[in-house]
Each structure stands twice: as structure tokens, then as C-alpha cells.
Amino acid sequence: MTEAAAVRRSRLTPEREAELYTAVLDLLREVGYDALTMDAVATRTRASKATLYRQWGGKAELVVKALRHHKPLKFSDVDTGTLRGDFLALAARQDDCRMEQDSALMRGLAMAAHGNPDLLKAFREWLVEPEMDELRRVLRRGVDRGEIRADNPAMPFVMHMLIGAFAARTMIDELPPTQAFLHAYIDAVVLPALGA
Amino acid sequence: MTEAAAVRRSRLTPEREAELYTAVLDLLREVGYDALTMDAVATRTRASKATLYRQWGGKAELVVKALRHHKPLKFSDVDTGTLRGDFLALAARQDDCRMEQDSALMRGLAMAAHGNPDLLKAFREWLVEPEMDELRRVLRRGVDRGEIRADNPAMPFVMHMLIGAFAARTMIDELPPTQAFLHAYIDAVVLPALGA
Numbered sequence: 001m002t003e004a005a006a007v008r009r010s011r012l013t014p015e016r017e018a019e020l021y022t023a024v025l026d027l028l029r030e031v032g033y034d035a036l037t038m039d040a041v042a043t044r045t046r047a048s049k050a051t052l053y054r055q056w057g058g059k060a061e062l063v064v065k066a067l068r069h070h071k072p073l074k075f076s077d078v079d080t081g082t083l084r085g086d087f088l089a090l091a092a093r094q095d096d097c098r099m100e101q102d103s104a105l106m107r108g109l110a111m112a113a114h115g116n117p118d119l120l121k122a123f124r125e126w127l128v129e130p131e132m133d134e135l136r137r138v139l140r141r142g143v144d145r146g147e148i149r150a151d152n153p154a155m156p157f158v159m160h161m162l163i164g165a166f167a168a169r170t171m172i173d174e175l176p177p178t179q180a181f182l183h184a185y186i187d188a189v190v191l192p193a194l195g196a
Numbered sequence: 197m198t199e200a201a202a203v204r205r206s207r208l209t210p211e212r213e214a215e216l217y218t219a220v221l222d223l224l225r226e227v228g229y230d231a232l233t234m235d236a237v238a239t240r241t242r243a244s245k246a247t248l249y250r251q252w253g254g255k256a257e258l259v260v261k262a263l264r265h266h267k268p269l270k271f272s273d274v275d276t277g278t279l280r281g282d283f284l285a286l287a288a289r290q291d292d293c294r295m296e297q298d299s300a301l302m303r304g305l306a307m308a309a310h311g312n313p314d315l316l317k318a319f320r321e322w323l324v325e326p327e328m329d330e331l332r333r334v335l336r337r338g339v340d341r342g343e344i345r346a347d348n349p350a351m352p353f354v355m356h357m358l359i360g361a362f363a364a365r366t367m368i369d370e371l372p373p374t375q376a377f378l379h380a381y382i383d384a385v386v387l388p389a390l391g392a
Contacts, residue, residue, distance in 0.1 A: 110367060111307040128367060153384035157361075159368055161385060164360010165353075171306060171324060172355055188349035189357060193389045 012055060020045050020052075021066035028063060028105060033112035033119070036063065064122040067105060068130070083142035083196050084186070090138075091182035100176035103166055132159055147196050154193040161190050208251060216241050216248075217262035224259060224301060229308035229315065232259065260318040263301060264326070279338035279392050280382070286334075287378035296372035299362055328355055343392050350389040357386050 012020070023045045027036050038059055042049045056062035071093070078089040094102060106127075113120040135158060142148045148155075165185045169177045208216070219241045223232050234255055238245045252258040267289070274285040290298060302323075309316040331354060338344045344351075361381045365373045 107310065111310075114303065114307075114366075124367075124370075132368070153380070154388060157381055157385050160360050160364040160381070161357060162360075163364035163367065164356050164358075167363040168356040168359035170310075171320075171359065172328070174320075184349070185353055185356065189353050189385075189389045192350060192391070193385045195388070 011051070018069065020047065021069045024062060024066040025070060025105065028066070028108070029101075032108055033063060033116075038062075058118065060116070060118040060122040061126075063109065064119070064126045067102075067109065068126045070102070079141065081145075083138070083145075083147045083194075084191060086138045086141070087186045087190060088183060091179050091186065096176070096178045099178065103170075103177055107167075107170070135159055135162075142194075142196065148194045152195055154195075158190065158194070161193065165189075207247070214265065216243065217265045220258060220262040221266060221301065224262070224304070225297075228304055229259060229312075234258075254314065256312070256314040256318040257322075259305065260315070260322045263298075263305065264322045266298070275337065277341075279334070279341075279343045279390075280387060282334045282337070283382045283386060284379060287375050287382065292372070292374045295374065299366075299373055303363075303366070331355055331358075338390075338392065344390045348391055350391075354386065354390070357389065361385075 020041075024036075024041055027040055027044060031040075036059065038049050038052055041047070041062070042052060052062065056065065078086055080086050080089055109119070109123060113123045139148065139155065139158065143150045154161075165182060166177050169175060169181060175181070216237070220232075220237055223236055223240060227236075232255065234245050234248055237243070237258070238248060248258065252261065274282055276282050276285055305315070305319060309319045335344070335351065335354065339346045350357075361378060362373050365371060365377060371377070
């Protein structure tokens, strides 16, 4: 974080920030990204628009950081000692109900991002890249422990496999992703492809 | 096809049907699904709205069948003698330029489908299910040749893996899916997960 950003951030307490993020996600569920306005966020949270813009720069960053903040547990908080354990811990980060809600939000946002360069940039920077960094750490520990080989050709595709599980689940099975589904997918697809 | 459907279909020649489908896809690229109207299709193609509704029932069916018609080669047309050959033939059905165009259309449609039960139903019936049927035939031939085991736990997830490759490619790599990418993914992920 730059000094300027640190100064900007210091204006809100963590509690107030969490409150704002919750309100943003409520609005996002109610009206979707395109119809969500900074005015509506300001009204709902009794914050000034100046504060919102000073803190977040704009709608794209505010919405994406709200979703990021909402993730209950970071990948890097989990180090179970095995690759399979780390993958299952990833699936266990959210209960099924929350996973259904969040996957609907993420899907809506990913859709909106295709027509909106600001949102796509924020989405990648704050939601995709951090997950990929964390995933790389999980894989590196697997390599260090000798569970998988660094030169396995499936290594660059782990994120694709995982996103596929989420994206295809609704379309093919007309079901939300659940922990049971992700467990089965990890054991049947991800670990075998990695030769683990 | 039911007798009633056969009578309906007989009203248009295959050439005229192809012409209508092309116009529908042009409109879909120009304005997207939500803004596309049967009026616009009728104007663009100099067809009567009565004809369009008689032939296709509604917008969802018309759009989905236009996309289905546009697919250059059916999976079942390909029987190369090996599982890998069949998968690579799938990837080779479209050149990279067409794959980029179509994947943008499919993504747009999949997005619109989440808020539109008619479209979701048509999308699944005419685009997802036929692909899954064809994929099942490819896999069954692989089982019959002894290349893969019918009870391999990855069998129910092949479509998820493939959809993941398409869906994640844009989001992670900011690139359209290409044949080279799909070849690498098939060799690194799909075949190893299937134990082939």
C-alpha cells in the first residue's frame, strides 16, 4: 500500500468499512452491477459520495473489493500439510448456502465485466489474481513436498479446471456448486491431472 | 421431429432458413440478446413475424437454433479411431477466428440465460444436451476400444473440464480459446484425468 493509499484508508474504521461492503453486496444482489449507482450506495449507507469516491475511486473498485472482503478465509491461511488437504480446505471456505449466493454474484459480475473495461481490470486485480497467487503457493508447497512435479503440463491449467467446475455446474447440472461436488471434482479431475 | 413440427419446418427452404439464421447471428452480435427483437429480425430478413413465430415459436428458440445451425461440424461426424484424435477433432471444428466470434456469442447467451428461463431451457436443449450426447458417444467409443475405463471417476466431469477451458480462458488469460490452447489442455488435463 502506498502512503497516499494508507492515508485514504485510515479515514474509515474496519467496522464501518465492513458495514459499507455489506450494503454494497446487498444492493448488488437487488439490482445487479449495471443498475447499481454510487448514489444508491451513499443513501443506503448514509455515507457521502465524496467519501466513497475518495476511498474507492469508483463503482468497479468498490464492488470488487466488497466481494473480496466478503471471502471468509484466505487460501494462504490454510496449510494442511498435503495438496489434497489444501484443495479440500479451499472448497470448505464457504458453506453451500453462501457458495450459492456468492457464485451468483461472481457470475453476474463476470458477465458485466465483459462489457466494462474498468470492472474487468478491477475484477482481475482484486479477485482473480489474488486467488491465482494463493493457488500458486498451494502448488509450490505440493512441489516442495514432492507430491507433484513442477514441470507437470497440467500446472498452468489448475485455475481453468477449478473455474470450469463452478462455471459448468450451473449450466450442465442446473445446480449450484456444493462442497460435495467440489470434493468429487478435486479427487476425480484436479489431483489425477496433476499426477498427485 | 413430430409431424406438426415437420409441417412447420417444410414452409422454409434450407437456403432461406440458413439466410435467416445468419441474419439473427448478425443482429445478436450487434445488439445482444436482450435488445434483439422479433421485429428487427423480420425487418432485416424481410420475413413476416407470423412466419418467424410459426417456424420457431419465439426469440429464445430462434436464437439458439441459429447458433446451433452455425456449428460447422457435428461431433458425431468425427470418428478418428482414438480418443485423443476425437478430442483434437473437436478442437479443430472451428478455426481460431470463428472460435473467438462464437465463444463471445455463446458467453453472451449463457449470461442472458441466467435471467431468462425460456432461453435457459432452449440453450440447454439445443446447445448443451446435443454436445453432451456427442461427447458421451466419443467416450463410449474410447471405453469400447479399451482406452479408458467406464468407471473412471472423471467420466462425469469431461464436459465441466471442457467448458472450464473456454470459460476461464478469457477471464484468466485475457485471450480467446485457440486450437493450440485446446490441444495443450486436452493433453495436459482431459486425457490424464481420464487415465488415457
